[in-house]
Amino acid sequence: RSVTVCVDYSDILELTLPYNKHFISETIVVTAEHDTRTIEVAQQHGAQCHVTDAFYRRNAAFNKFYAIEEALDVFGRHGWILLVDADIAIPALHHPFIPQMGYIYTPHRRVMEDYTGGIPEERKWRQFKRPRVNEEFSGYFQLFNSADPVLVRAPWHSVIWGIAGGNDMKF
Numbered sequence: 001r002s003v004t005v006c007v008d009y010s011d012i013l014e015l016t017l018p019y020n021k022h023f024i025s026e027t028i029v030v031t032a033e034h035d036t037r038t039i040e041v042a043q044q045h046g047a048q049c050h051v052t053d054a055f056y057r058r059n060a061a062f063n064k065f066y067a068i069e070e071a072l073d074v075f076g077r078h079g080w081i082l083l084v085d086a087d088i089a090i091p092a093l094h095h096p097f098i099p100q101m102g103y104i105y106t107p108h109r110r111v112m113e114d115y116t117g118g119i120p121e122e123r124k125w126r127q128f129k130r131p132r133v134n135e136e137f138s139g140y141f142q143l144f145n146s147a148d149p150v151l152v153r154a155p156w157h158s159v160i161w162g163i164a165g166g167n168d169m170k171f
Contacts, residue, residue, distance in 0.1 A: 001024070001075070001079060002024045002026070002027045002083070002084050003071050003072060003083050004029045007035050007055060007062070008035055010038040010040075012087045013029070013038060013042070015089070016087065016088060016089050019089050019090070019119050020089065020090045021045075022090075024082060027047040028050055028071055028074070029047045029048070030067050030070075032053065032056070039051065050067075050074050054067040063159070064140075068083060069155040072154070073154070078146050079147075080143065081144060081146050082141070082142070082143045091122050099145070101147070104143065104144045105143040105144070107141060109130065111130070
């Protein structure tokens with residue numbers, strides 16, 4: 001199950017949402033009311049859609065985590081959950097992946113700057129550059145189990161952040 005945030009990136013979501021279906025069984029896309037194209041893309045690919053003004057409440061520039069928390073309340077907080085941005089393409093796994101309780105999973109990242117040709121074959125991904133800090137979380141991709149004892153009661157993220165950055169690292 002995944003929660004995917006997408007506001008004004010429907011062109012990228014149109015590539016990644018169907019691509020990631022090999023890894024994700026059920027998705028809720030979180031977006032803003034003005035982003036009708038993202039709503040259309042989510043519906044076209046069988047994803048649920050949660051439309052909210054939480055991104056901009058309390059004069060926030062973009063409170064991504066308030067919107068994620070609201071979507072988690074709607075979608076449910078059970079089982080394995082993947083929090084993933086619209087611009088993340090998840091590679092196929094060539095070995096069994098059996099996640100375990102007590103861990104948060106995130107892949108190393110590579111950055112593809114021109115996506116106009118679509119998502120290339122994964123064997124070509126090595127040509128894309130890695131960020132300077134190789135240990136950095138992959139944009140926003142966090143896989144965890146909601147029953148993990150290290151999680152406190154909801155909300156899991158601070159909902160008072162006025163911008164998109166930083167709260168993922170705190171989580």
